[in-house]
Each structure stands twice: as C-alpha cells, then as structure tokens.
C-alpha cells in the first residue's frame with residue numbers, strides 16, 4: 001500500500017469505482033466478473049436495488065443513537081434470526097471478529113455464572129480463522145498471525161483438523177467450549193464431515209461443553225442453506241458468530257445464542273457503540289428478506305451444483321494445475337498443485353477479467369454473489385480456462 005496507508009495489504013493496481021450485480025467496474029470502465037464478492041460479503045451482488053433502497057431510506061431518517069436507546073431494526077432482525085435458527089438471543093456487532101469476541105466471552109461467562117469459573121478453555125482446530133483481535137488470533141492459533149504480538153493468550157487448545165481422537169483426549173474438566181467453522185474459509189475451504197459435527201455435538205452434550213460455530217464466512221446462504229451447519233442433522237450449536245454475508249456489504253455481524261448459553265450476558269457484561277446501528281439493521285433486514293424468499297436457496301444450490309460439476313471437469317482437463325475441488329455450495333476451493341502458487345493463479349484469472357481469492361493450503365477460492373446465474377458461471381468458466389491454460393504454459397516454461 002502506498003504511504004500514508006499502513007502496509008498491511010498489497011492490492012493490485014486497479015481502482016474499482018462501481019458495482020453492478022456480479023460485475024465490478026474500474027475507473028477506466030473495465031469490467032471484472034466478481035467471483036469473490038469481497039470475501040463472501042456481497043451476498044446479493046453489487047448495487048442490489050432492495051439493499052440500496054433500504055440504506056437510502058434509513059439514511060434519510062436516522063443514522064445512530066448508540067445502544068442507550070432501542071433500535072427497532074434490531075428487534076426485527078433478531079426476531080427473524082431466532083425464528084429461523086437454533087438461537088433465542090442475538091447481540092449485534094460491526095464485524096466478524098467482534099461476533100467471535102462476543103461468542104468467546106459468552107462461553108466463558110456462562111461457566112462463571114454457573115459457579116465453574118475454572119472451566120474457561122476453548123478447543124479449536126488447525127486451519128481455523130476467527131479474525132484479528134487478540135482473542136481471535138489466539139483462537140485461530142495461526143502462528144503467522146500470532147508472531148510478534150506478545151505472549152500467546154492462555155486458554156486455547158488447538159488440535160488437528162478432523163482428528164476426533166485428539167479432540168476426545170483434549171477435553172478436560174477445564175474445557176468450556178469447542179469453536180469451529182463448519183466450513184473453514186481462510187484455512188483453505190475445508191468442510192467438516194456432517195458425521196463429525198454430530199459427534200462433536202454429542203461430545204459437548206456428554207461433557208456439558210458449549211459448541212460455538214463460526215459461520216462468519218460459511219453462513220448467510222453461502223453453502224445453500226441459511227447456515228452451513230443446517231446440512232448436518234442434530235449438530236446445532238449453543239452459540240454462533242455470523243457477519244460478512246449477513247450485511248450484504250454493509251459492516252455488520254451478530255452473536256447468536258440459545259437461552260441457556262446467553263441468559264447470563266446481563267447489563268454491563270458486554271456492549272458496542274455502533275453494533276446494531278439503524279443503518280446496519282436496515283440493510284441486514286433487507287438482506288435477510290432476500291435470502292429467505294421462497295426458492296432463493298434452491299437457485300443457489302442449482303447454480304452451485306453446476307459450477308462444482310464444471311470445475312471437476314476442468315480439474316480433469318488441467319491435472320497439472322488443479323489438485324482438488326472442494327467446499328460447499330458457493331464457497332468453493334480449488335487446491336492447486338504445489339508448482340502453481342495460488343496468488344499467482346489469482347493474478348492470471350484477474351488478467352482475464354475474473355476476480356477470485358487466495359486461501360490457505362494453496363487454494364484458489366471462489367465465493368460469487370449468491371445471485372449468480374448459470375450464464376455468469378459459464379462466462380467465469382471461460383475466463384478461468386484461459387487462466388488454466390496460461391498456468392499450464394508457464395509450467396512448461
């Protein structure tokens with residue numbers, strides 16, 4: 001980044017100034033097909049009329065009151081969320097990291113309130129990503145994000161992704177919660193097996209442990225269900241963090257809990273100046289209404305199935321580039337061969353007018369708006385194939 005911005009990012013030399021559905025347009029009028037959607041955030045694409053309308057309408061009325069005063073939109077959205085999920089209580093935040101902080105605090109506070117303050121440890125999995133606050137980087141456990149930021153925070157136990165035996169042997173009298181993303185995003189688009197989620201739920205019940213899902217990336221219809229864990233029966237969480245797609249591009253998140261897990265979060269235990277502000281709630285309500293329209297998820301599943309099937313075809317045609325296609329719904333990862341660096345491949349796709357992202361484990365990640373059509377997918381696949389050819393040519397030198 002050019003000073004005076006901090007050097008924390010390295011974006012390409014492009015300036016996007018406009019969005020239109022699944023397209024983003026630069027200052028020079030070049031059009032790019034957006035198959036990453038601001039990292040699974042623009043769930044309804046760019047410039048969606050219902051969202052623009054909701055935001056403009058609220059902008060004319062009232063922007064901010066803080067939580068000193070009731071925000072009617074909060075009650076409305078909380079009711080929708082609780083009517084449609086496992087949850088009974090909602091706390092609104094501005095981001096995913098804050099939703100995770102609320103989830104972690106809620107879990108620890110539950111045991112404090114139950115007179116078991118020695119139960120405070122949280123078990124997490126390798127490849128996890130939960131955000132960038134101190135709590136979130138310690139929960140995520142990624143050494144790259146922890147290095148240089150002081151001593152690791154007490155109370156997190158990390159085990160290998162999918163290692164159910166390690167999970168069982170790591171549970172102790174001090175374990176408060178297990179935290180996981182039903183589909184890991186940043187870690188490389190890896191989904192937990194439904195059976196494993198069920199077994200984890202069972203272990204939590206057996207030991208009186210709280211189960212926390214981080215659905216910041218995989219929620220909000222991304223996998224073809226309102227929330228990803230709904231694919232697995234009998235695997236509901238006690239607490240869930242959401243953000244990204246639920247705001248459709250407006251910064252907002254939420255921490256959802258059952259009555260039992262959330263009832264001890266009383267006056268003074270937690271708070272936010274901006275969380276649940278009228279602008280965010282106006283957009284959040286509009287996003288929710290779109291996601292829950294009859295037939296919406298059917299369309300998502302239809303187009304996701306087509307995209308996945310076509311990508312498997314491309315993986316067969318370009319075995320020197322693509323090692324594996326994985327993910328769920330419209331959160332898709334292409335794990336690339338070691339010889340192809342994912343960031344370079346993302347650049348090749350961009351050179352051909354297709355925006356995708358990189359994730360851990362040398363994965364190229366796709367998360368198009370949920371409103372993407374089969375025609376858009378066909379256009380994306382054409383652009384992707386040009387990039388795959390270019391990557392193959394590069395390998396041959």
Ligand SMILES: *Cc1c(COP(=O)(O)O)cnc(C)c1O
Pocket residue numbers: 094095096097098100129130131132181185186214215216217218243244
């Ligand atoms: C993006 C992300 C976060 C952090 O969300 P922010 O809005 O960037 O704070 C947390 N968990 C997961 C799974 C994410 O993908």
